[in-house]
Amino acid sequence: MRPADLLTPTSTSGTFQRRWREVMTSPGSLRSVSIAVVASFTVDTLLPYIGGLMAQRGLYARFTIAPFGQIYQSLLDPGSEVRTAGADVTLVLARIEDLxxxxxxxxxLLDPARIADARAEVHAEIDRLCAALTAFEAATTGMVFAGTLPAPPHTPLGVLDASHPASLTQLARECNVALWNAAVQRRRLRLLDVDRAIAEVGAAKAWDPRMAVLAGCPLSTAALRQLAVQLTRSIAALLQSTAKVIVLDLDNTLWGGIVGEDGAAGIVIGPTGLGAAFAAFQDALLALRAQGLLLAIASKNNEADAFEIFDHHPGMRIRREHLAAHRISWQPKSESLRELASELSLGVDSFVFVDDSPTECAEVRSVLPDVTVLELPRDPVRYVEALRSVPQLDRMTLTDEDRMRAAAYAAEKARTAARAAAESDPDALRAHLQSLELRAAVRRIGDEDVARAAQLTQKTNQFNLTTIRRSEADVGAMRRDPAWRLYALDVTDRFGDYGTTGLVFARRVDDATWDLDTVLLSCRVLGRGVESALLRIVTADLIEAGARRLTGRLIPTRKNAPVRDFLPRHGFVPAAGEGPGEAFVKEPLPGAPFDDSHVTARLDDGPR
Known part of the structure; x- marks a missing residue:
């Protein structure tokens, strides 16, 4: 799609309506996502905005709309249309004025004798809403998004509202704290920041009193579009692969000035003036690193000059140790990105490239169209805003593995250095693998593993037999189904902890047959033989469950070449079968032993 055709919050309502009609008429290959909407006001005008923006992200929204004003009936009645819809996502929007x-x-009325009681009644009602949301989340399998409660656009006290015991603005804040407390205790309950959508538009433009009276919807079209942007970004972050690496230019990107011309003394980075804008940008990048994104450099520069800034400039927030990899040379940026992808064992489609130069950005877009390119605005004070506008950087789930990722890649550098000397000698390579002291712990997936398991199905491309993508709701439902056994793999070695890096989802076909629906392994542990240990432990557990035969399927993709010999290499032979890809079977079990004696593997009794 050409940039000129993209829907944005400033696109007209007519453009959204036309795009949404086109999508409904012919959704094509868009991934279907069912969305239930429950609200205390009418939301029909919101749907084309959500539908159009979702389609732009490759998703086809199918809506179930509850009658407006029936929040509690819709959430709590087991026979309600919303409860029986089994939606992937349920959106709950309410206003404190309606509830x-x-x-x-x-x-x-400002009766001093009634203010405390009236405030208590409001808190009791919000507690009731929180209880209904919690009950709905527990009774269903999809993700639940509850909109925050915006402060009323007008308050009886006017300018006195901010400091009076009867303040409606403060009361709304307290109610939102209650919603937040409910959300942080439930794995599939998230908040959608309605106040932020209103702030993005501006309060004066976000409310439409005429439409509130005539159509029962108090929000303006501008506010509804902004709300749809936030919801679309949230849903896409749950269901689609997100970026893994931010690749940064240096001059006039990470700092002001050109180090090769201005020298270290001429670089602009620090706590004051324009340097503060570059410092804020680096702080924003470090915050993303803490969420699991890797930072890398692709710069046309002299390496010694560049690292002089990283190592010694007092204004730098990002230091050499924060970088997962770098390419500082005079080659094309696209070639640097290819090399970085190879070094990090990641696809370029997981990269966000950030540069201030339109020429460099155009070159990367042309040569590597799968890379997300952020061309920075001219004014550095807008850099942070531009960075946060990239949807591929959104996260709706943060796992322990995300927080460990940067440290894990640092440990991987040490492993790579240790392996390099042994690469050309098979005996030395086996000795190297033995020296890693690899330990593989396989366990059944527990409730606390669901988010990470779903994340792995969404993100893992190279060592993934079927590349079936699953949401948290999908994994949770499978975990509760006795026909499925879901396994997770944790790997450690003498350099550190890789975290949860592998999955096997096995489904009972009949009393003697289990199908390996999903087998995947993070690229961080490829080439170490842990995939063999994982299959060995899973096979032994399934044999105890009565398995005498295993089936599996390889669905080749553009990216999963590393997994294509996995089944034949472990004793599976081609078999007839319907469905996509190539079918395999293995019997009898367990078959010949695997070449994984250098891995100490075990089956844990239960979840971590």
Whole structure:
């Protein structure tokens, strides 16, 4: 799609309507996502905005709309249309004015004897809403997004509202704290920041009193579009692969000035003036690194000059140790990105390339169209805003592995250095693998593993037999189904902990047959033989469950070449079968031993 055709928050309502009609008429290959909407006001005008933006991200939204004003019936009645819809995502939007009209009216009267009671009634109602959301989340399998409660656009007290005991603005803040407390305790309950959408548009433009009276929707079209942007980004972050690496230019990107011309003394980075904008940008990048994104460098520069800044400039926030990899040379940026992808064992489609030069950005877009390219604005004070506008950087789940990722890649550098000397000598390579002291712990997936398991199915491309993508709701439902056994793999060695890096999802076909629906391994542990240990432990557990035969399927993709010999290499032979890809079978079990004696492997009794 050409940039001129992309829908944005500033696109007209007519453009959204036309795009949404086109999608409904012919969704094509878009991935279907069912969305239930429950609200205290009418939301029909919101749907084309969500549908159009979702289609732009490769998703086809199918809606179930509850009657407006029936939040509790829709969430709590087992026979309600929303409860029986089994939606992938349920959106709940409410206003404090709709839920708490009577106590709010009492507050407006400013009776000192009733203010405390009226406030208590509002809190009780919000507690009731939180209980309904929690019950709905527990009874269903999809993700639940609850909108925050925006402060009313007008308050009876006017400018006095901010400091009066009857303040509606403060009361709304307290209610949102209650919603936040409920959300952080539930794995599939998230908040959608309605206040932020209103702030993006501006309060004066976000409310439409005429539409509130005539159509029952108090939000303006501009506010609804912004709300749809936030929801679309949240859903896409749950269901689609997100970026793994931010590749950065240096001059006039990470700092102001050109180090090769201005020297270290001429570089602009620090706590004051324009240097503060570059410092804020580096802080934003370090925050993303803490969420699991890797930072890398692709710069046309002299390496010694560049690292002089990283190592010694007092204004730098990002230091050499924060970088997962770098290419500082005079070759084309696209070639540097290819080399970085090879070094990190990642696809370039997981890269976000950030540069201030339109020429460099155009070259990367042309040569590597799978790379997400962020061309920075001219003004460095807008860099942070531009960075946060990249949807591929969104995260809706943060796991322990995300927080460990940067340290894991640092450990991987040490492993790579240790392996390099042994690469050309088979005996030396086996000795190297033995020296790693690899330990593989296989366990059944528990509730706390669901988010990471779903994340691995979404992100793993290279060593993935079928590349079937699954949401947290999918994994949770499979875990509860006795026909499935879901296994996770944790790997450690003498350099550190890789975290949860592998999955096997096995489904009972009949009393003697189990099908390996999903087998995947993070690229961080490829080439170490742990895939053999994982299959050995899983096979032994399935034999105890009565398995005498295993089946599997390879669905080749453009990226999963590393897994294509996995089944034949472990005793599976081609078999007839319907469905995509190539079918395999293995019997009898367990078959010949695998070449994984250098891995100490075990089956843990249960989840971590």
């Amino acid at each position: 708490c009209a009577r106590p709010l009216a009492e507050l407006a």
